Structure formats: structure tokens, C-alpha cells
Amino acid sequence: MSSPESSPAPSEHQPPCVTCDIQEGIATLTLARPERRNSLSEAMMASLSETLARIAEDSNVRAVVLTAEGPVFSSGHDLKEIQSHRSDEDRGRTYFEEVLKRCSALMTAIVRLPQPVITAVEGMATAAGCQLVASADLAVAGADARFCTPGVNIGLFCHTPMVALTRNVARKHAMEMLLLGEWVLAEDAARMGLVNRVVEKGSALAVAQQLARHIAARSQVPVKLGKATFYTQAEMGLDDAYRYASQVMTDNMLARDADEGISAVLSKRAPQWEDR
Template structure:
């Protein structure tokens, strides 16, 4: 083995972006490599999220992929060409930072899944706030089959589904069909393949039509309270609601409800 990693084509961007009214779609655009999370792909995706984070006009994000595979996880060719322990550590740390960026992003992120999402690709889906899957989509954490347990995907997976479901996926590597993934809580919606894009767009547009301030505040609070003891979570959430009540959009929304009219959001 050498410390050199295979080069990816720079002719086209690894992540492409489509802008809509109030939301954007980020597309993993390396189908020839099954949209694998190479270091370059993760950097491109992280940079795209950083740009979106500072854009108040963007209130929701769809994460999609070109080709028949959503994401095959880490680029095994790249990993196999690395022999240095520190390089492997940096690669896995980069992946963890990407997943955390999705969680800390102010805007909700919706995975739009067609085809297979395996290993770190399954982790990517689990890290998103919502996930809409085509009926033929499948999910797997098959690292055990190649002697590399899906330990980092396990973190996101075990925070989305029940322990025994997570352990079964991790210990067997068997693919889980979309409807089962829905029953387990890994995805929020399953739709016919032909309806995948319009259904995901409708969900994103609906979220984008809400107060951006309220959604940002709510997403941050959701993840913070999850790790707290019950009493602390209620204290924290009460403080969040108190802060929320002082905002323009809360006053506007309550007034609009009482007056039976549509609210006019300022997203502040």
C-alpha cells in the first residue's frame, strides 16, 4: 500500500446545487463512484452546508444523489490506499464532522433516497432531520462483511432506531427495504419511485413556508434536549419557548390565528 489516494475527476463538481423558492437541493454528483464519501466528496458537501448555514433566505435543504445509488459509504479504494493510522483517523474524523454539520445546520435537511444507502451512506440518511425514500430504496450497514464494523454509522443509526433493530443491521449487514426502514424509524416517508421528487419537494416547500426563525430555533432545541435528563429538558424547553414568544413571528402567528388570516413572516 501507498499513502497516495486515487484522484477524482475535477471535470464536474462532486456536489451540485439547485435553488428553489425558500429551499435548495444538494445533489451528490459522482454516480460513477456510487457517490462514495471520499475525502473530496465530504469536503465539497461540508463547504456547501457552510454556505447554506449563513443564508437566511434558505429555510430547508434536500440532500439527493445522481444515479442508481444514493451513497455507497466511504470510498474503499481511497481507504485501501492509506496505510498511515493518522490518515485513517483524519478521514473518519472528517466524516464525523460532516454528520455533525448536518445536525448543527440551522436549516432542516431532508434526505431524498433512491437506490442503496450503505455504511456511511446509511449514516448520512440517519443524520438528516427527515428522510423520504423511494419504495425500492434499501439501507444497510454491511461493514461486518468485509471485516470493518460500521462503528461510526452506528452512532447515527442507534440514535434513530431501537437497539435491537440497529444491532441486527450492524451484525448481519443485511439490506433493509424502505418500508421496513420506515417501520424502524430510519426514514420518515416512503413513496412510489415516480413520486419521490415531487413528494420531497412538497415537504421542503411546506417547511420553507413556515417561519424560518421558528424552525431554526426548534431544530436546535430538539437536538439539545434529547441528551438531557427529563427535568432539565423541560427547564430548557420552557426557556426556549419563552425566548420564542418574544419574537416577531410568534406574535404575528398567534395574531393571524386569532384573526383568521394568513401570517406574514419576517423570519425573525
């Protein structure tokens, strides 16, 4: 069923930037401004951030799929909004700092969301739109999907998309995208590690939802612990990472569902999860 509480209420004349539909524990979020190329405008970022904040507190949501309407997944920042502040007294510095702060907070919220996030990409994902894909835990791309960090082409290096990109692909692949600003086709994006799977055009959403159902069928104890641990240990040195992961895994072993899962294997039966 639809969950109207999961998206900011639209005004009388303005449709929502992001729609949210929750079914069987899976929240499907849709960027719904195709006429604006689903750019990460102030309104879009606010809507998506608020929706994610509500999902983070919803224990009924076990996985999230992020998709978009139209031929463009997301074109990145709204350049018209950016340019409109060039005439500010400080030439836009205060505004630029604030909008980048909001964007960084949005990307961080995706990484820190308790539930796994899967992007379903059809068409183009550029600049901060590509950053959105790189920030997700998993990504499925339609065969015609294309990715680009084109800032260098307009005198604006993609500094903040670089943060997510360099945490997902090899450094030389990241530098190639950032320095050349050229399109990367779906198959190449998969080879580079930016996306997990390339599927038939038009089927990215269905495949992403299938992956979400697979995740949702598991106990949420290891899924949520595992996601948080993955990103925390990745920023540590090797010895610290092993110490930290060992402590978390010890805690995980003491959970009821770990006892149930191991008992189910030994008894050759299906486990009965209680998410605790």
C-alpha cells in the same frame, strides 16, 4: 435559479462532486459522482461540507434537500482511498483518524445546520451513506430504496454510522442492522424509523421538495429554534430537558412572529411572517 457559489468550483477536467440548485428558498444538493457510487471520498466530503457551510450563512435558504444521481444514493466511504494508505508507515492510522474525523464533522454539520435537511433516497444507501440518511432531519425513500450497514461482512464494524443510527431507530433495530449487515427494504426502514415516508419509485425527490416547500412557508424563527432545541434536549435528562425547552419556548414566545401567529389565529386570518 442555479447558485454556482454554493458548490466548490470544479477543475477543468473534473466535474463537481456536489451540485447545488436554489429555488424559492429550497437548496437541492445532489451527490454527482454516480460512476463512483457517490462514495464519501475525501473530495465528496469536502465539497458537501463546504456547500453546507455556505448554506448555513444564507438566510435566503429555508430548507435543504439532499439527493443523488444514479442507482446508488451513497455507498459510504471510498474503500480504494482507505486501502491505499495501508502501506503508510503507521499502517494508515493517521489517515484513518483524519478521514473519520472529517466524516463525523460532516454528519454533525447536517444536524447543526440551521435549516432542516431532507434526504431523498432512490436505490442503495450503505455504511456511511446510510449514516448520511440517518443524520438528516427527515428522509423520503423511493419504493426500491435499500439500506445497509454491512461493515461486519468485511471485518469492519460500522462504528461511526452506529452513532447516527442509534439516535434514530430503536436499539434492537440498530443492533440488527449492525450485527447482521443485511439489506433493509424501504418499508422496513420506515417501520424502524430510519425514513419518514416511502413513495413511488422515482418520486422521492419530488416528495422531499414538497415537504421542503411546506417547511419553507413557515416562519423561520420557530423552525430554526425548534431544530436546534430538538437535538440539544435529546441529549439531556428529563428535568434538564424540560428546563431548557421551557427557556427556549419563552424566548420564542417573545418573538415578533409568535405574536403575529397567535394574533392571526384569534383574528381568523393568515399570518404575515417577517422571520423575526
